Amino acid sequence: xxxxxxxxxxxxxxxxxxxxxxxxxxxxxxxxxxxxxxxxxxxxxxxxxxxxxxxxxxxxxxxxxxxxxxxxxxxxxxxxxxxxxxxxxxxxxxxxxxxxxxxxxxxxxxxxxxxxxxxxxxxxxxxxxxxxxxxxxxxxxxxxxxxxxxxxxxxxxxxxxxxxxxxxxxxxxxxxxxxxxxxxxxxxxxxxxxxxxxxxxxxxxxxxxxxxxxxxxxxxxxxxxxxxxxxxxxxxxxxxxxxxxxxxxxxxxxxxxxxxxxxxxxxxxxxxxxxxxxxxxxxxxxxxxxxxxxxxxxxxx
Amino acid sequence: xxxxxxxxxxxxxxxxxxxxxxxxxxxxxxxxxxxxxxxxxxxxxxxxxxxxxxxxxxxxxxxxxxxxxxxxxxxxxxxxxxxxxxxxxxxxxxxxxxxxxxxxxxxxxxxxxxxxxxxxxxxxxxxxxxxxxxxxxxxxxxxxxxxxxxxxxxxxxxxxxxxxxxxxxxxxxxxxxxxxxxxxxxxxxxxxxxxxxxxxxxxxxxxxxxxxxxxxxxxxxxxxxxxxxxx
Numbered sequence: 171x172x173x174x175x176x177x178x179x180x181x182x183x184x185x186x187x188x189x190x191x192x193x194x195x196x197x198x199x200x201x202x203x204x205x206x207x208x209x210x211x212x213x214x215x216x217x218x219x220x221x222x223x224x225x226x227x228x229x230x231x232x233x234x235x236x237x238x239x240x241x242x243x244x245x246x247x248x249x250x251x252x253x254x255x256x257x258x259x260x261x262x263x264x265x266x267x268x269x270x271x272x273x274x275x276x277x278x279x280x281x282x283x284x285x286x287x288x289x290x291x292x293x294x295x296x297x298x299x300x301x302x303x304x305x306x307x308x309x310x311x312x313x314x315x316x317x318x319x320x321x322x323x324x325x326x327x328x329x330x331x332x333x334x335x336x337x338x339x340x341x342x343x344x345x346x347x348x349x350x351x352x353x354x355x356x357x358x359x360x361x362x363x364x365x366x367x368x369x370x371x372x373x374x375x376x377x378x379x380x381x382x383x384x385x386x387x388x389x390x391x392x393x394x395x396x397x398x399x400x401x402x403x404x405x406x407x408x409x410x411x412x413x414x415x416x417x418x419x420x421x422x423x424x425x426x427x428x429x430x431x432x433x434x435x436x437x438x439x440x441x442x443x444x445x446x447x448x449x450x451x452x453x454x455x456x457x458x459x460x461x462x463x464x465x466x467x468x469x470x471x
Numbered sequence: 472x473x474x475x476x477x478x479x480x481x482x483x484x485x486x487x488x489x490x491x492x493x494x495x496x497x498x499x500x501x502x503x504x505x506x507x508x509x510x511x512x513x514x515x516x517x518x519x520x521x522x523x524x525x526x527x528x529x530x531x532x533x534x535x536x537x538x539x540x541x542x543x544x545x546x547x548x549x550x551x552x553x554x555x556x557x558x559x560x561x562x563x564x565x566x567x568x569x570x571x572x573x574x575x576x577x578x579x580x581x582x583x584x585x586x587x588x589x590x591x592x593x594x595x596x597x598x599x600x601x602x603x604x605x606x607x608x609x610x611x612x613x614x615x616x617x618x619x620x621x622x623x624x625x626x627x628x629x630x631x632x633x634x635x636x637x638x639x640x641x642x643x644x645x646x647x648x649x650x651x652x653x654x655x656x657x658x659x660x661x662x663x664x665x666x667x668x669x670x671x672x673x674x675x676x677x678x679x680x681x682x683x684x685x686x687x688x689x690x691x692x693x694x695x696x697x698x699x700x701x702x
Contacts, residue, residue: 380549
């Protein structure tokens with residue numbers, strides 16, 4: 171590759187990108203769309219894995235929600251029986267009023283939303299602490315047999331359903347990504363096709379002259395690569411800024427549930443390197459494939 | 472040397488463009504290929520440029536079967552052949568100089584050799600003073616001369632010209648013929664397809680006449696006369 175050739179190849183690529191900018195925009199947009207969805211899926215999966223990892227080790231409490239018609243005596247009795255269960259370290263009782271107050275406190279500024287409630291919808295709750303997380307299953311099954319127990323919530327259930335959601339997102343995402351990949355290869359190949367047709371006379375001439383393959387194909391390959399590259403850069407920017415924004419937004423909320431989530435989220439800086447590598451590879455790959463598809467079809471003198 | 476051995480080209484199993492062509496063209500020859508449109512002239516040229524492959528037979532160029540050339544080596548083969556089109560095919564956004572230099576750039580020549588060779592070739596075709604003009608500022612004859620300059624700049628062994636005077640008046644055609652004859656004198660094989668009987672009669676060269684895809688006459692240099700045709 172001599173400098174003159176490189177200059178020619180890049181000049182031609184940039185020229186036709188400019189001349190053909192609307193299609194170029196569509197190509198870049200499609201690459202960006204694929205990668206943003208891919209990024210979204212990656213982030214969801216990564217975070218769920220992270221949450222599962224963190225919570226499994228630290229969580230050892232079970233929430234037992236009681237029916238509203240259970241009397242105070244019964245509540246006390248139940249508490250004593252819970253303590254007897256093998257694997258239980260201790261129990262603590264939370265009245266429904268306390269739960270509501272705590273909720274109001276957690277919601278902070280938004281607490282006025284709760285003022286309108288005529289009845290407290292929250293249940294009386296026993297927090298059962300486990301001696302060992304591994305005993306959760308047997309303790310839960312015993313707790314569930316008590317009369318007056320409305321529901322037993324263990325964090326593991328939440329984790330499991332999170333994992334299920336992640337699986338679903340993964341599958342849906344994979345389908346979407348494959349579809350969008352094909353669409354963006356198609357759009358890029360069409361963009362390149364237009365360039366091939368625009369420069370059809372020049373290319374034909376080059377082929378009669380006996381120009382080297384680099385001269386004939388180079389500009390199209392570069393055009394495809396640049397389109398993919400721009401698409402992936404835009405996607406990297408959007409995903410990293412967007413993700414950062416979401417983390418900060420959640421952390422800044424007073425709502426406990428949400429700010430709690432942000433504490434479990436993987437930081438942008440942790441995933442940025444991988445994101446850049448994955449996005450650039452896929453983006454440029456789409457560009458090259460799009461060019462090749464087009465060249466195979468339209469360059470044949 | 473170029474050799475056609477029993478070459479036929481059939482399109483879509485029904486239309487035979489050329490059939491059973493046997494030809495030998497020696498290095499340094501000047502040949503007219505004549506015949507009406509549809510006689511097979513273009514097919515013959517396309518076969519020689521390896522734009523298409525024969526359905527039957529072989530074409531040898533200096534002993535090399537050109538249809539055995541791999542696809543990626545076709546470009547290299549084509550550099551041995553300079554091609555002149557009827558419609559010139561200059562690049563409109565480049566000057567005369569750039570159009571000729573383009574052909575050199577495409578096969579990787581140093582900037583220095585480009586600066587040396589292009590003016591030489593332009594002076595050979597008599598266009599030294601128009602180097603900075605754009606194609607649309609030139610007459611048809613001048614444009615064709617630029618195209619010829621572009622075809623010879625890489626010093627091909629063979630020049631193929633497809634109706635190079637087809638769009639030109641008789642006076643201008645003479646200029647073009649003069650240049651092609653000059654190129655031929657320097658040792659380059661010239662193969663020119665034409666249906667201009669005037670030219671064929673005036674320049675006493677070998678004439679190959681095609682009809683319905685077959686060679687019906689192969690007349691040695693000087694043997695052609697413009698006989699009235701019955702059809």
